[in-house]
Amino acid sequence: MSKKYEKLAQDIVEKVGGSENVSTLTHCMTRLRFALNQNKKADQDAIKALDGVIDAIESGGQFQVVIGTHVEEVYEEVVKYIKHAENIDDKLSNEKNVSVFGKLIDFISGTFSPIVPAIAGAGMIKALLALLILFNVVSKASQTYYVINFMSDAIFYFLPFLLAYSAANKLKMQPCTGTCVGGDIASSESGPIANCGQ
Structure with a gap:
């Protein structure tokens, strides 16, 4: 493993109050998330000033x-x-200094964070398609339009499965089991999955 961030890691741990002040630690796509025993021990301004x-x-x-x-x-x-x-674990359910609302927000953000890039990518494709139509590069009747539109919609077709997989990881259960549960829920609703046998 590269030591590129070794000094930064040392400085962060020191300035959050030392390892003894860290109750739990996890991370999302861009942030380290500490549950500290005493938040007042963390030097917020000093951490902000760190390079990196x-x-x-x-x-x-x-x-x-x-x-x-x-x-x-x-x-x-x-x-x-x-x-x-x-x-260290990302389950904050036993932390007294974290409110129920805080735990709920942590679960929701931890579940959606891995999927955000895919949704953002789909949005960019939608925007590209809108520009292509605006400048008459493609028409809504063309095969190109249908292919690009399908690409942008794919994430939303499979969103229940992706959310189930991500939630399973957050809950520390088998991802395949979570995905199957998501599939069961999706198939109980009206739609292509529910209607495929009709």
């Missing part, structure tokens, strides 16, 4: 350090400097 840190905020009972898309690499280094690393 975009921002530091307190939200939903968590102390969040915004890193960027390379957050996973930083996370792997940070864990090395936390003494009880084997106890």
Whole structure:
């Protein structure tokens, strides 16, 4: 594993109050999410000033350090400097300093975060298609339009499965089991899956 972020990881752990102040640690797509024993021990301004840190905020009972898309690499280094690393987990249900609302927000954000890039990509394709139509490059009756439109809609067709897979990872259950449950729920609704045998 690269040591590129070793110094940054050391500085972050030091400035959140040391490893003994870290109760749990997880990360989303761009942020390290700390549940601290005492938030007042964290030096928010000093963390913001670190080279490699975009921002530091307190939200939903968590102390969040915004890193960027390379957050996973930083996370792997940070864990090395936390003494009880084997106890770090993204389940915050037992944390007294995190409200029920905070836990709910954490679950929702943790479930949707992995899917956001795919939804953003679909939106960009939709925008491209709109421009192609606006400048008369393609028409709504053309095969090109149908292909591009299908590409942009694909994420939404399979969204129940993707959400089920992501939620299963967040809940620490078997992803395949979660995906099957998502498929069962989707098939119980009216739609192509429910109607395929009719």
